[in-house]
Amino acid sequence: MNGCPIDHAALNSGCPVSGKAASFNPFGGDYQVDPAASLRWSRDEEPVFFSPEIGYWVVTRYSDVKAVFRDNILFSPSIALEKITPVSEEATATLAKYDYAMSRTLVNEDEPAHMPRRRALMDPFTPAELVHHEPMVRRLVREYVDRFVNSGKVDLVDEMLWEVPLTVALHFLGVPEEDMDDLRKYSIAHTVNTWGRPAPEEQVAVAEAVGKFWQYAGTVLEKMRKDPSGHGWMPYGLRVQKEQPEVVTDSYLHSMMMAGIVAAHETTANASANAFRLLLENRSVWQEICEDPSLIPNAVEECLRHSGSVAAWRRLATADTRIGDIDIPKGSKLLIVTSSANRDDRHFESGDEFDIRRENSSDHLTFGYGSHQCMGKNLARMEMQIFLEEITTRLPHLELVPNQEFTYLPNTSFRGPDHVWVQWNPDANPELRDATILLRRQPVKVGEPSKTNISRTVRVEAITPAADGVVTVTLSDPSGKALPKWTPGAHIDIDLGDLTRQYSLCGNPDDLSRYEIAVREESESRGGSRYVHHTLEAGNTLKMRGPRNHFKLDPAAERYIFVAGGIGITPIVTMADHAKAAGKDYEIHYCGRDVAAMAMLDRLNADHSDHLVVHSSALGNRLDIATVFSTATAHTQIYSCGPERLLSALEEATAHWPEDSLHVEHFTSTLATLDPSNEHAFEVELRDSGLTIQVAADQTVLDALRASNIDIPSDCEEGLCGSCEAPVLDGEVDHRDMVLTKTERAQNKSMMTCCSRACGQKITLAL
Structure with missing residues (x-):
């Protein structure tokens, strides 16, 4: 495709293709250093542009890239493995010499062939099956670290990050582990052959290695065919072939043997190298995961988002269509830059920032999305978690060798540093002082990390009485950093001994130097409030998650009615503060047995006395819910937190109000264990x-x-x-x-x- 298929003259560049689009070169320059950063201009100015350099449309925003992944009919994956640079006739002849006949694989196969094969071959990739590989991965990583732990300096790529994923890939596939050096050469050659731009004089050598790789894959497959009863994905595929020969064919298995080695090996090796570089360049984050290994699963996810090993994929438009505001003609080739999408501020707040507590890190598109999402994603996650656990435990004092230059194999789609040199003082290795650290095991998360993994350490600054049986707990970051932003109605989760409890924030959202929660000691406490009142002390540290807000104040409401029961005042007080600051009409009904036990009453009287009605059963002025809510009021929103009996009474009393006028906050669930006799499949x-x-x-x-x-x-x-x-x-x-x-x-x-x-x-x- 020559020139540009669409008129971009509106860009006033004097050329149908904008200057930045014309200069885009994915084989060198800024793209090879940091693809996402190099395309920030595109995300902001021209999210879909045509590149004359490669003859592809380039797609860079998150929503657009995900939309392309979602529709694998309109946007065919058939060119995903197509050579992006045409090869010479001599190189083509070299491949033919080896009977090279790579056919469609899971990566580049269209429907209707793709999904039946994917479904047939999926089972070994499920979390239930992958857990069986964890001991083998741990053993390998431990053995490789043992080799260099006392050396003081090492290239992590050469000494561990390349060979371990290769061995894991071979084990997972059921392939013998010999010939590792040859496989490494073959794997690099395959990447250069498909996604790179080898010089003409290099193409024959590359083709030679790829041809040998093809032959090797076929030879091993034939060995397996004689006895397909062994472990591994390829023997599993051979067994499935006997049941579904029209779905799992001979040519397909041969191609998957070769593609599977590359897919399971190289992307994980590169992702791991990227992660170590990124974490060690952000030393404070490295220190955090050394001190708190529970952060590792989400750290892996954020590394995959921020600096993943898959920079881009390719698709073919099968019909005239539009991406964003741009018309894409049928037959157009697309370079969908996942690394750019993963840094899109429109989906990831401050996308260029590296934040291992980012709650939507796992929205990243490094593994793709939809029917062509990487099946081996959870094997890669497992390996990366174990790499980080082993190194942060045994070499927490590790650091990057200063002033090293990071180089990358030039290609459009896959990236990882050729070398990551690190150094440390072997005399300071923790295991020399405490050999028991070698017995520690951090549970591996097989699958997407739960948000409960995203914790931070907070220090108890003070515990002060707030009312009879109620204390206010003030929390801060031990290092003095600002705590995360929050809005009225937000809550945090805190680990109290062996328990986790949720508490609404009741301080000032503008003061991020501290958080405040209020805790009532409940007579029938399951242990949380008792722990706070009788065990917790100023100076203690706690694990905290959040804040999260599922009780958000509607800013469009003209009027608010706030109803709090007992300690349920905690989210309500910050909502009232916000309503007052916004100049909104509001009223507060605060219910309790005795005013002496009603927390924050002084603050409410001081700041909201003209809007506050206190209802105390001891004083005989209990809230008459039916009367207060007898007349439905338009443009009014009701917010309530308190005992379930209060919330139920409110729901009944406001049944005649406009739909969704009532908003309540629950901290306990009424869900029961599923009873199969009362449920249906x-x-x-x-x-x-x-x-x-x-x-x-x-x-x-x-x-x-x-x-x-x-x-x-x-x-x-x-x-x-x-x-x-x-x-x-x-x-x-x-x-x-x-x-x-x-x-x-x-x-x-x-x-x-x-x-x-x-x-x-x-x-x-x-x-």
């Missing part, structure tokens, strides 16, 4: 993934999704937090959560997969 169609999964009568949708290797975040798994929400396309949902409003339930556009179910026999989700 149903199907869930995953439209974007091209799968239909079965949900048993005693199984949640969330569990069924995880068992099918589908990424979805979760947290409370009690229908309280909203983390596991999924978009609904079709089918009626039996909503059992405490997050969605009545209107949202009636709209039937989303469901909480941890608890809600299908009313009928099938629902369809946009996953």
